[in-house]
Amino acid sequence: MKFLYFDPGLGAMIVQALVAVVAGILLFTKNLLYKIKIILGFKSKDDEYDSIDIDNNNIEPDDEKE
Numbered sequence: 001m002k003f004l005y006f007d008p009g010l011g012a013m014i015v016q017a018l019v020a021v022v023a024g025i026l027l028f029t030k031n032l033l034y035k036i037k038i039i040l041g042f043k044s045k046d047d048e049y050d051s052i053d054i055d056n057n058n059i060e061p062d063d064e065k066e
């Protein structure tokens with residue numbers, strides 16, 4: 001009976017694939033749950049979702065350097 005040889009490169013590739021699958025499932029379900037909440041009326045479409053916009057009105061200017 002012959003056994004397959006798994007080198008460290010293949011092991012790292014398998015771990016990377018598993019991490020990618022888990023991350024993909026988490027992001028998919030997050031997006032799906034957000035859409036379900038909108039449909040059921042728990043959130044409105046006007047609510048911000050992962051917005052990276054900066055509100056310039058709340059930023060205080062730096063103190064003048066001497």
